[in-house]
Amino acid sequence: MAARAPLIGIVDSGGPAGQMQDSRAFHAExxxxxxxxxxxHGSAVAAMLKRAAPDVRLRHAQVFDEKPVTSADRVARAVDWLAADCDLILLSLGLAADRAVLRDACTRAAERGVILVAASPARGAPCWPAAYPDVIAATGDARCGWNDLSLLPGNIIGAWCASPEQGGKGMGGASLAAARVAGHLAAHLDEARGDPFGWLAAQAIHVGPERRRAAAR
Structure with a gap:
C-alpha cells in the first residue's frame, strides 16, 4: 500500500478555487x-508548498477576508480544526499580542504530534504564535537560495523568502519564509517528524547572522 501523502494545513486567506473543496472559514461570529x-497571500504560500513538495495535500483554514486582519480567537479555532487531521500546520502570519486562546490551541496541536511553523519578523518585537515554544519560528534570510536554510539567534530558522537578492519577485518576507520552511519539512517529513526543529537546524548552511558553517564552505 502506498504511503499516505502528508496533509498540510494553511492558516491564511484561503487558496485558489481548485483547492477549496475541503476548507473552512473562521469569522469573528x-x-x-x-x-x-x-x-x-494564501494562494502564494500554497504554491510554495506545492513547489517544495508536489505530492502533499493542502487544507485551507481561512482567517483573513478582504484585508489581512484577524484575531487570536479566529486563528486558534483554525488551528484546532486543522490539528484533527493535519501532519503540519503553517501559520503564515503573526499577531502582536500573546493570547491564552491561541497559546492553548498550539499546545493542543503539538500534543497531538502536529508540527507548527509560523512567521517571525526579522526585526522588532516578538509575535505570536511564532514565539510559543511549541512552534517553529521562521523568517526570511536574503542569503538563502531556494534550497538553503539558516539558524539564527533565538532559535529562528531562516529561509528563502522571495528576496530580490535571490531573484524573488512579488510577495516576500517572513510569511513566505515560513511557507518555505514548512515546504522543507513537508518534503522530508519521515526524516524530520521526530525532531523537526533539530532536523532543520542540522540542514542550516548559515549559522548566526554572518558566520557560515565550515562544512558548507
Missing amino acids: GDGPARPDRLG
Whole structure:
C-alpha cells in the first residue's frame, strides 16, 4: 500500500478555487464555508508548498477576508480544526499580542504530534504564535537560495523568502519564509517528524547572522 501523502494545513486567506473543496472559514461570529482567496497571500504560500513538495495535500483554514486582519480567537479555532487531521500546520502570519486562546490551541496541536511553523519578523518585537515554544519560528534570510536554510539567534530558522537578492519577485518576507520552511519539512517529513526543529537546524548552511558553517564552505 502506498504511503499516505502528508496533509498540510494553511492558516491564511484561503487558496485558489481548485483547492477549496475541503476548507473552512473562521469569522469573528463563527465558522462556515470558505470562499476562494481574495488577497492572494494564501494562494502564494500554497504554491510554495506545492513547489517544495508536489505530492502533499493542502487544507485551507481561512482567517483573513478582504484585508489581512484577524484575531487570536479566529486563528486558534483554525488551528484546532486543522490539528484533527493535519501532519503540519503553517501559520503564515503573526499577531502582536500573546493570547491564552491561541497559546492553548498550539499546545493542543503539538500534543497531538502536529508540527507548527509560523512567521517571525526579522526585526522588532516578538509575535505570536511564532514565539510559543511549541512552534517553529521562521523568517526570511536574503542569503538563502531556494534550497538553503539558516539558524539564527533565538532559535529562528531562516529561509528563502522571495528576496530580490535571490531573484524573488512579488510577495516576500517572513510569511513566505515560513511557507518555505514548512515546504522543507513537508518534503522530508519521515526524516524530520521526530525532531523537526533539530532536523532543520542540522540542514542550516548559515549559522548566526554572518558566520557560515565550515562544512558548507
